[in-house]
Amino acid sequence: MTDLIKLGMVLALASGAALHAGATNAATFAAWEVANVAWGDTLNVRKYPSSGSQKQAAYPNGTVLQMTGKCTGGVNLLDIAHLSEAKQRQAVRYQWCEVWHDPKQDGDHVTGWVYGRYIAPY
Template identity: 70%
Template sequence: MMNIYARTVAALAVVSATMAIAGQSHATVFAAWQVANVPFGDTLNVRKYPSGTSQKQAAYPIGTVLQMTGRCTGGTNLLDIANQPPWKQQQAVRYRWCEVWHDPAKNGGFVTGWAYGKYIAPY
């Protein structure tokens, strides 16, 4: 367990440093959102590209906390709307795809994927 945690922290540090050097706005901060609004017994599919027909990378059950990069389709940025009430944040992303930073194989190989906004909520 500690080994996975250590690898996760190391991976996030490397990514944060790389993005900071690249000078991208909001690059070193992740927004924590959770899986919500999926039907009982179902999961949220995180996909390779922002499309329901794109390759599925992983599936997460309701309540799973996700690390969001902040970027969503349509120009919405989760970090820019973070000060709004949760219902308003959810409304802003309801029909958008938002980028997730995750480890689908649970082996320290973090990648980006996309989650449909209807099924995520601020944590």
């Protein structure tokens, strides 16, 4: 395959991903899952990265989340994906990370924030 054809394929894939990302301006999502939430409890997704912020939705352990990659403290999930699971979890343990989700289950996706202690790489 020539370099020109490869470049065309990369550009086509990138433009499709950018269109899919919509308002977040993210070209790629990282899949993480809800983990370590107490039995019978759920992880709250907040409008802003604060435990006092408005709750958008709540998900139980095992729910796979679409992460935009952006976390507080300058952590980017896409940049740490090469690390071991334990190191990734440690990097986000005390951070808030942004999710792309559909809290009303009506096709209207929005961003929200989850506390890193309760998520793990999928």
